[in-house]
Amino acid sequence: MIKVPKMAIELAKRFEGFERRVKRGxxxxxxxxxxxxxxxxxxxxxxxxxxxxxxxxxxxxVHLARDLQTALAATLRYCPVLxxxxxxxxxxxxxxxxxxxxxxxxxxxxxxRVNQRDWTAASQELRRWVYGGGRVLSGLVTRREAEATWLxxxx
Numbered sequence: 001m002i003k004v005p006k007m008a009i010e011l012a013k014r015f016e017g018f019e020r021r022v023k024r025g026x027x028x029x030x031x032x033x034x035x036x037x038x039x040x041x042x043x044x045x046x047x048x049x050x051x052x053x054x055x056x057x058x059x060x061x062v063h064l065a066r067d068l069q070t071a072l073a074a075t076l077r078y079c080p081v082l083x084x085x086x087x088x089x090x091x092x093x094x095x096x097x098x099x100x101x102x103x104x105x106x107x108x109x110x111x112x113r114v115n116q117r118d119w120t121a122a123s124q125e126l127r128r129w130v131y132g133g134g135r136v137l138s139g140l141v142t143r144r145e146a147e148a149t150w151l152x153x154x155x
Contacts, residue, residue, distance in 0.1 A: 002076065002083060004068045007091035007150060012064060012098055015143045016045035018057055029054035036139065037132035045099070067098060074102035079114045089119070092126070092150040099143065100129060123148035 020028050032042045032052045042048045043060025046067055055063070075090070075097045076083055082090045093114060097105045105111055110129075113122035126148045130140040 002072065002090075004065070004072050005087045005091035005094065007088055008068055008072070008094040008098070009064070011091060011095040011143070011146060011150075012068060013044055015095075015099070015139065015146075016041075016043075016064075018044055018060055020057075021054065029056050030060055035132075036137050068094060071095075071098035071102070074105065078102070078106050078111050081115050081117060085117075086154060088150040088153045092147040095143075095147055096126065096129070104129070119152055123151045126151065 035041045044064040046063040110125035
């Protein structure tokens with residue numbers, strides 16, 4: 001069984017962040033917030049209900065691990081060639097899938113380019129996915145650039 005690449009965890013943590021709130025002066029926790037694309041999230045980009053109770057960073061990491069495992073399974077289902085590619089390439093597409101969902105990967109030209117092992121074209125496709133709420137989000141531009149960089153590496 002293929003494990004979630006460490007780089008996918010690092011990418012997700014880097015771009016999702018963990019917004020800390022101090023509660024009663026000592027407890028550090030996260031509360032639900034609306035992400036730039038308009039979805040209620042908590043912790044490291046975990047989709048949630050707006051009434052979700054606060055969670056600790058350790059709880060956020062558990063949610064992230066589950067969410068990334070789901071993204072990994074979908075990534076390998078739609079891009080089976082990644083099972084034999086470098087960990088960096090797998091991490092790039094797992095992060096994309098985690099961020100945008102398996103449905104976006106399934107119907108994308110990105111999927112076709114990955115399965116053709118056309119890494120240059122795939123990296124160009126990644127760079128197109130920078131919109132949230134109908135506008136270009138600078139955080140997504142930076143994230144897609146990081147994913148494209150990993151996709152083009154052969155390690």
